[in-house]
Amino acid sequence: MSLKIYNTLSGQKEDFVPVKENNVNIYVCGPTVYDYSHIGHARSVVVFDTVVRYFRFIGYNVTYVRNFTDVDDKIIKRANESKMTSEEVSLKFIDEFTKDMTALNALKPDYEPKATEHINEIVELVQDLIEKGYAYEVEGDVYFRVEKFKDYGKLSGRSLEDMKAGARIEIDERKESPFDFALWKSAKPGEPYWETPFGKGRPGWHIECSAMSSKYLGQSFDIHGGGKDLIFPHHENEIAQSEAAHGTSFANYWMHNGFVRIDHEKMSKSLNNFLTIKDTLKSWHPEVVRFFLLSKHYRSPIDFTDDSLKEAETSLDRIYSLFERTGEIKSDSKNQEHSKFWNEFMEAMNDDFNTAKAIGTIFEGVREANRIIDSGENLEKAHSIADEIVKMGNCLGILLLSADDYFRGKPSKGGEKISPEEIEALIEERKTARKNKDFKRADEIRDNLAQMGVVLEDKPDKTIWKFA
């Protein structure tokens, strides 16, 4: 069963063949750290986290790199506004980003390089490009000579001719072509800078990824990922820089995730229609957010609405409710035969990480397990399906908790706070009332708890509670 990946470079699904057998080297563009991260950033991270988890799950040795762009116009602007240094701004938001991603169960990449810690590598790469005639200096700036790189446009499917026809790009007289882009920018007063052979300055945006990916993964590696908005110009430029300098093909597979939308529009800082991860997690359990993000194929846009989050929550509740029924979940494999659900799940994931379909098969498993439990026969089978569902969930970075921890860890939607001890006491009181057929009091207790967002479920032998 081969793994297929949709490659932006070819515009089709291709069988995945690694550079080195059993190994995957993957580089994903991380954030520019000048503000809190929003759900759009979360999608990219969760999608590629799931890709990495899956590769590891099926036995690949993965080296996963995700950078931090920590020197940039926006960071400088932010620093000036808040009377902090650029470094303070970037460190603060790297910290916030890390907290958000940890909350979302995103694995830490093997390397998280920062641009500012790779200035030497960047300068060397720029010099190399100058020597090879692919770059030129103008008054302390260094530009990439786009016309000289014949494959320019191969990723985004555009040609320089097309671009000239349509674009109204601001003409910079100093550049040979309007599409030449900055590899190095000279420092203006008050901006952070490094001393280099081309003067005081800082790296352009694209060059860091070329320099850092080759340092950690080699000049040719397997997968390069990021949001669709990075295809042009960022990834196009990375290809140009890297392939011009190294003379080898850069990344073999390019994967791009679709946007998160609000009111049918791309969520973005500039449209000011974004929701931070931090705020979202105040209302929704992290696994719910993750489930939501994985409920649609990663290349399609996904609309963020309260209703769809609510739906994700209801769906996830359904899965965890099964675990409540099967009791303590043991996820140690006992080397059993895999169920048909398992095989369908793997097929879905092998087909360009079709998490939406994969989740569908999880639910088929949930129904089957519930059916078996209701029939009262072969509970062992129900248990083993539940165990498999846990493993499938773990591939997706969800179902990592016990049912109790999940249900009781959900952000409370009821206004009042009530302690587990108080809830237990009320359940005791209700139990007595029910025994005495005092259903009025029993229902009153249940209704009161419901008001506070606590749901009771009477089981044959006990009553369990959870947050709605």
Next chain:
RNA sequence: GGCGGCAUAGCCAAGUGGUAAGGCAGAGGCCUGCAAAGCCUUUAUUCCUCAGUUCGAAUCUGAGUGCCGCCUCCA
């Protein structure tokens, strides 16, 4: 202006040539003191429209309509 993507039930969403997964919501039933949870049954003769190719199309081709994105920073 250039380039690209999407359109499947009330809603969300798989399916890319062989006769419509899954979830939510709705209806009926079982279970329950009543609920909740769960299970069963049920909910698209049909996949934006119109042509075409084919024994056969939601799936391929062409035209049209609508929505979105990239071309400036963006996950």
